[in-house]
Amino acid sequence: MKVLKFGGTSVGSVSSILSLKKIVEREAKHQPVIVVVSALGGITDQLIATSQLALKGDEGWRTAFDAMVDRHHRMIDAVITDPQDREKLSGKVDALFEQLQSIYYGVFLIHDLSHKTQDTIVSYGERLSSNIVATLIGGSRWFDARTFIKTEEKLGKRSLDTELTNRLVSAAFSDLPRISLVPGFIAQDRDSGDITNLGRGGSDYTASILAAALNAEVLEIWTDVDGFMTADPRVIKGAYTINELSYKEAMELCNFGAKVVYPPTIYPVCVKNIPIRVKNTFHPERKGTVIKSHIENNGKPIKxxxxxxxxxxxxxxxxxxxxxxxxxxxxxxxxxxxxxxxxxxxxxxxxxxxxxxxxxxxxxxxxxxxxxxxxxxxxxxxxxxxxxxxxxxxxxxxxxxxxxxxxxxxxxxxxxxxxxxxxxxxxxxxxxxxxxxxxxxxxxxxxxxxxxxxFFLSEYKELNLFICGVGTVGGKLIEQIKNQYEELKRHSHLKLNVVGIASSHNAIFNRDGLDLDNCLEDLRASEPSSPEHLRDVILGMNIFNSVFVDCTASKEVAALYQSLLENNISVIAANKIAASSAYENYCRLKQTALQRGVKFRFETNVGAGLPIIGTINDLRNSGDRILKIEAVLSGTLNFIFDEISADIPFSETVKRAKEQGYSEPDPRIDLSGTDVIRKLVILTREAGYKVEQKDVERRLFVPDEYFKGSVDDFWKHLPELDADFERRRRKLSEEGRRWRFVATMEHGRTSVALKAVDALHPFYNLEGSNNIVLLTTERYKEYPMQIQGYGAGASVTAAGVFANVMSIANI
Structure with a gap:
């Protein structure tokens, strides 16, 4: 024998109540079943709300009452097809509503609502629904729960008289029909005979009492969810159904807000070692959750x-x-x-x-x-x-x-x-x-x-990204994430959710993740934004495992890092401004990240996708000491001085660097050495030395006056330098040398300069936009460590940023 309990949502609509009928009739083919039903979904709340209107003397109670009558009759008309059955059932329901109307009218007249009267009012929900279901399921027999579920008052509180109830249940069901229909929740005081109840959610308890008293094979709780979930699915998208729980685990979850089963339900069946199966009325084919004494160890620390x-x-x-x-x-x-x-x-x-x-x-x-x-x-x-x-x-x-x-x-x-x-x-x-x-x-x-x-309850680890900047690097990063998304889910069990994207003027956000196929169009159509607005929204969303990715060159965006780190949001910066800013600010950012247990990563500040900063950190962490750094750090400048020839003048190489995406949006940042100085400052700091940008000795190759005025002025006057560059280049070529713009750090002293290198130097054959770094350390003293590769370009920079993201995901 089984006991099946159906909650309010299971009898709350025509489709659900017809599903209930199928489930019960299928089960009854194999063994007798006792069916316990709640009131139609929401009716208990309406019964209480209507009583409060009547108590206040509000005539609105009549409208609310009529709405309940109408709902029950519409349900009867929809599910009871036989005219005689429908007429007989309507008579029973109308009689119950007449009683209920009289009670409400009395409350309305005397403005008094005792606990006894309230208990009587709410009992009508189950009495009405159970009669509808009993008529719907042919051959079922309706039982009045008040005749065998008995309560008593102890220390001012109402509790079940277990011994008397068990005895009466056994007697009531001594001749067990194929299908028994019982209204849940309702009880009766053993002494006074007054209607009482088992508390909100008490229909579960009714079913458990019956199952325990009659030694049922199983108690099935049919509801609108698949079973116990690892967490609230309304809050956690990755929550999933727990296959098995012990009685103790289920009790703990119920007591702390998991409203799948009314907590008192568990004890009666636990004592008799009767399993509880939680199933979904709307998806009966799903396995649900089984609650029993012994469960298999799934290897996860928490359930x-x-x-x-x-x-x-x-x-x-x-x-x-x-x-x-x-x-x-x-x-x-x-x-x-x-x-x-x-x-x-x-x-x-x-x-x-x-x-x-x-x-x-x-x-x-x-x-x-x-x-x-x-x-x-x-x-x-x-x-x-x-x-x-x-x-x-x-x-x-x-x-x-x-x-x-x-x-x-x-x-x-x-x-x-x-x-x-x-x-x-x-x-x-x-x-x-x-x-x-x-x-x-x-x-x-x-x-x-x-x-x-x-705690590994989720199928996927999630990282929530806020990407600022959708230019060359940011746009490529979004494209790479989109292309790699399914692969990372499949092989790394990682979901990279881009939950925010911002440009210089607009921003869009979605806690569940943005559609990367249409995000740029959505961004252009979005409301105006600012760095301050961006920060406030990110902090307000308060999303777990958040990472802010800065693909801009904005000083205002870099100024957000401290606030973000203080609020435990990791920062990945392609933007060089923060790491090359005042040494005190650089140290504060790194210290904040360390104290907060989050990450401040900026590998692409130097060498785009090359592992330069990571290598320096690995050397230092292993106890080595960086003595000297020699580097070509500007892919833009290396491209320029590799391209320059008798046929391609200096101004044309600068233009080509801009067109091919190697230079900064304003190429003067590259030509002034500012970009290289920032990179050298960052490397020197990561190597363990204190340095400011003003400390770097500069020997530049473009006169200062070319950096004044607008960008248009710069492009207009730049060809004036071509003749001098060609004369000097020809002389170098005759000597078998080439130009390289070299950044140098030796024991903390720093400089940048345009240098001529011969064919024996490692920098001589550096091609295109490649970067190269030579690290002389206490261990690599005679033969410096060499790192070489693409040092500029949107794709490789975006890939470097992506690698930083993955390093956080894999922690």
């Missing part, structure tokens, strides 16, 4: 994450608490006596404070109760008035595999810390099955996502 919003943390503190027996008893007794539930407790070992978590709605009453309980201690200063902090959320990670597994708490703290999430309070039981902690409510979404990702 799921649950949360409670609207948490208030109340702290009871005072020196008089230390070593005093009975303080906590007074705290919990006084709250319990006033019907206030505490779901989290955190106490310092010093015993001078205890923090308790309650729902926001109970916070004011809880503070008043505790202030009154400890009034004398507060008055004479032995304790302080209660401190309450609201706007919080409680998160619980749950799983039996956490038992005696080292490092779970450490990973929890580290993961949250790197994401900039502070734990306000923490509680862990000795069973090691549940670690609960309190965070700010604004950090809840981020906490859930980062934990789901970190």
């Amino acid at each position: 799921g994450i649950s949360s409670i919003k609207d948490t208030t943390l109340i702290t009871v503190t005072g020196l008089s608490m230390v070593g005093v027996v009975g303080v906590n008893r007074r705290i919990f007794s006084s709250l319990a006596d006033n019907g206030i539930s505490v779901f989290l407790v955190s106490q310092a070992a010093s015993e001078n404070n205890t923090s308790i978590g309650v729902k926001d709605e109970d916070a004011v009453q809880a503070v008043n109760v505790l202030n009154e309980e400890f009034r004398l201690e507060i008055e004479d200063g032995r304790m302080f008035p209660m401190h309450a902090e609201s706007g919080l959320a409680t998160v619980a990670i749950v799983g039996e595999n956490m038992k005696r597994t080292p490092g779970i708490s450490g990973k929890l703290f580290g993961t949250l810390g790197r994401s900039g999430i502070s734990i306000i309070a923490l509680a862990q039981g000795a069973t090691e099955m549940n670690i609960s902690f309190v965070v700010r409510g604004t950090d809840l979404r981020k906490s859930l996502n980062v934990l789901h990702d970190s």
Whole structure:
């Protein structure tokens, strides 16, 4: 025998109630079934809301009442096809509504709504729905749950009289029909005979009571979800159904906000070792979740994450608490006596404070109760008035595999810390099955996502990218991400979500990820933006595993880095301005990233996609010392001096460098040596030396006056230099030498200059836009380490940025 429970959504529409019929009739072919149903979806809330209107003397209760009547009759007309059955059922339903209308009218007249009357009103939801379903399913027999589900009052609270209920259930179902139909939720006081109930969600409990009392094979909970999820799918896109849970794991998840099963449901069947199967009425073919005593170890440290919003943390503190027996008893007794539930407790070992978590709605009453309980201690200063902090959320990670597994708490703290999430309070039981902690409510979404990702509950690790700059480099980067997206999902289980894109004037954002096929068109049609607006939106979105990618040359965008790093957002910069800015600012950015546990990466600042900075860092981290750097760091300038010839004058080579995308948007930045100076400053700093741009000795090849005025003026006057360059070039050629613009650092002293190198020098045969770096170190002293390759170009620079992104993803 099976017990099948169907929730409000399962009887809330014509399609769902017809699906229910198919499920029940299929199961009944193999064995007897008891079907427990809730009220039509939303009806319980409407019953309560209508009673409140009547209580206030609001005539609107009549309209609300008529709407409920109309809804039930429309359901009957839609699903009951036999005219005689429809007429008979309509008579039953109308009789119930007549009773309900009389009760509402009484409340309206006397402006009084007792608990007894309210319990009676809400019972009509299940009484109505169960009669509809009983008529719909031919051959079923309807049972009145009030005749066998009995409650009693203990210490001011209503609870199940288990012994009496079990005895009455056994008697009621001694002759078990093929299909039994029972209204859930409803009960009856064993002494007075008044209608009572088992609490919101009590239909689950009704089904569990019946299953346990009758030793059912299984209890099936049919609802609108596939089962227990690893997390709330409305918050975490990658949440998925958990195949199996132990009774204890399910209870922990239920108690912390997972509303799949009403918590009291688990105990009766757990005692009898009856499994619970949670299934989806709308997708009955799906496996769902099985809850049982013994489950297979899936190797994952936790099973799921649950949360409670609207948490208030109340702290009871005072020196008089230390070593005093009975303080906590007074705290919990006084709250319990006033019907206030505490779901989290955190106490310092010093015993001078205890923090308790309650729902926001109970916070004011809880503070008043505790202030009154400890009034004398507060008055004479032995304790302080209660401190309450609201706007919080409680998160619980749950799983039996956490038992005696080292490092779970450490990973929890580290993961949250790197994401900039502070734990306000923490509680862990000795069973090691549940670690609960309190965070700010604004950090809840981020906490859930980062934990789901970190503890391998997600199928994919996610990295959320904000890309600033859609020019040559930014545009190529977006294209590379789009082309590589599916490959990374398939082979690296990594999802690169581009959640924001900004140009110099516009920005678009989407927490779920932008459509990269149409993003540039969407960007052009978007609202105006600014660097400050960009920063505010990024911080406001508060997305986990966020990375800001700067593909601009903007000083204003570089100024955002500090704020982003302080808020635990990693920064990848193709922009050289920040790393070559004042040494103090450079150090502050690196230190902030280190302290916050995020990354500040700028490999493409020097050499585009070449691993120059990474190599220097590896050498230093291994204990080596950089003594000297000699480098051709400008792909633009190397292209110019490699192209220049008797047929191609100097001005033409500059124009070609611009046209082929090797130069900066303003080529004067390259020709002035500014770009090379920035790169040399960055390399010198990464090599362990303190240097500012003004410290670099400059020996340039274009007169200063050419850098004044507009870009158009520059292009107009540039050919004036061609003749002199050709005369000097011809002389060098005759000597078997070539020009290279060389950046040099030796023991911290830096310089940039146009130098002539002969055929024996490593720089002589450097072609096109290639860069080359020679590193002389204590280990590589006689034969310097050489790094050479493409040092300019949108594609290779974008690839270098992409590599930085991947280095963060793979941490």
